[in-house]
Amino acid sequence: MHQMQFKEIIGQEEIKRQLVQTVAENRVSHAQLFLSAEGTGALPLAIAYAQFINCLDRSATDSCGLCSSCRKYERYIHPDLHFSYPFFASKDVKIAVDVLEEWRTMLLSDPYVDLDIWRAQLSADNKQANINIAECHDIIKKLSYKAFEAETKVLIMWLPEYLEKEGNSLLKIIEEPPANTLFLLVATNQEHILSTLLSRTQIVKIPKLPGETIEQYLTGKHNLSAEQAATYSFLADGNLIEAKALAAQAHNDNAEIFAEWLRMGYGNRGLDLVSFTDQAASWGRENQKNFLKYGISFLRECSLILSGADSLVKLPLRTLDTAHKLCKYVLNLNMASAIISELEQAHYHIERNANPKILFLDVSLQLVKIIKFKTLPKGTQYIYN
Numbered sequence: 001m002h003q004m005q006f007k008e009i010i011g012q013e014e015i016k017r018q019l020v021q022t023v024a025e026n027r028v029s030h031a032q033l034f035l036s037a038e039g040t041g042a043l044p045l046a047i048a049y050a051q052f053i054n055c056l057d058r059s060a061t062d063s064c065g066l067c068s069s070c071r072k073y074e075r076y077i078h079p080d081l082h083f084s085y086p087f088f089a090s091k092d093v094k095i096a097v098d099v100l101e102e103w104r105t106m107l108l109s110d111p112y113v114d115l116d117i118w119r120a121q122l123s124a125d126n127k128q129a130n131i132n133i134a135e136c137h138d139i140i141k142k143l144s145y146k147a148f149e150a151e152t153k154v155l156i157m158w159l160p161e162y163l164e165k166e167g168n169s170l171l172k173i174i175e176e177p178p179a180n181t182l183f184l185l186v187a188t189n190q191e192h193i194l195s196t197l198l199s200r201t202q203i204v205k206i207p208k209l210p211g212e213t214i215e216q217y218l219t220g221k222h223n224l225s226a227e228q229a230a231t232y233s234f235l236a237d238g239n240l241i242e243a244k245a246l247a248a249q250a251h252n253d254n255a256e257i258f259a260e261w262l263r264m265g266y267g268n269r270g271l272d273l274v275s276f277t278d279q280a281a282s283w284g285r286e287n288q289k290n291f292l293k294y295g296i297s298f299l300r301e302c303s304l305i306l307s308g309a310d311s312l313v314k315l316p317l318r319t320l321d322t323a324h325k326l327c328k329y330v331l332n333l334n335m336a337s338a339i340i341s342e343l344e345q346a347h348y349h350i351e352r353n354a355n356p357k358i359l360f361l362d363v364s365l366q367l368v369k370i371i372k373f374k375t376l377p378k379g380t381q382y383i384y385n
Contacts, residue, residue, distance in 0.1 A: 004047045006062045011213040019049045029202040031174050031183040036206035038188050039239030044111040046184040050154040076104045080150035082142050086129035086162035095138045112241050133166040152180045160185045161192035174200050208238030222247040230316035254294040255319045265367030266330045273364040281357040292347040303336045338376045342366045
């Protein structure tokens with residue numbers, strides 16, 4: 001079970017300090033929008049903030065974790081803590097509370113979640129998620145009641161981007177809320193939020209987690225070597241959910257395998273490429289997607305090297321050496337751009353259940369054309385340096 005105190009949240013020390021200060025100075029805005037990239041801990045921060053506000057014995061910097069309010073918050077069963085979130089409507093699921101048990105189970109397992117994790121929790125496959133008008137009416141009804149125990153009733157809405165025009169029905173209650181009511185909205189995409197909703201909230205921008213923070217987490221909690229942690233941190237790009245998913249997989253050496261694949265293309269080593277195709281086809285879909293994502297990230301870093309922007313490169317030391325060699329002997333900017341385009345297409349098709357053997361063989365042949373024979377796909381952006 002995950003305690004939802006500030007001290008349990010990875011990184012984000014400056015944001016925690018700001019949130020604590022709003023309580024100390026009695027200036028908690030009644031409608032706040034936590035805006036962040038995925039995997040930064042915005043949802044755990046919102047829960048920890050609500051727990052801190054309602055703690056019966058808080059310290060200067062955190063909730064106590066022991067009082068009756070904290071213990072209920074810890075299990076997400078406090079009667080004055082309400083959640084709203086996108087869900088997949090069906091004949092049995094009309095509003096968010098119909099899948100509240102699944103929501104609690106997911107958060108108790110790990111509060112760092114994204115829509116894919118939530119979709120998997122509900123076995124929702126490719127159904128469309130949204131926050132519908134019935135849910136908006138339920139929110140208004142719930143918040144019109146007096147608080148049961150806490151001084152402050154809290155509604156945490158995760159991903160308000162999934163509120164369409166129905167969200168306008170919430171504007172009045174957000175603008176003129178019942179006494180001691182706090183709205184915390186947690187979003188990842190500002191452009192998809194109703195402008196009428198945005199204008200009524202105070203925005204709290206939550207930064208991406210620094211690479212070092214993710215590395216420390218991976219070496220400490222997942223017992224990864226410093227080099228493996230650095231590679232996964234680089235791949236995750238500030239997204240702790242992504243970093244955890246990578247760490248949960250079998251330890252692999254994407255860097256070396258990917259570099260060798262490029263060398264096979266450069267050497268036009270047909271038999272090696274066929275055996276690589278067989279190997280890649282056996283990895284399983286998630287590993288295949290991660291390998292392709294790794295390749296895209298790696299080649300973007302190579303593009304920086306090729307552009308003379310070495311100071312911006314974030315590769316771990318050993319991988320950096322490999323990148324420099326590839327840039328010197330194998331790649332140029334046009335090639336890197338063309339291969340990235342091929343890998344992005346391959347990633348798209350893997351997600352849609354393409355046959356991996358055919359797909360990896362096709363991409364391998366494209367590599368040969370691009371690297372060995374300098375044949376770039378139509379529409380390639382030519383970069384002259």
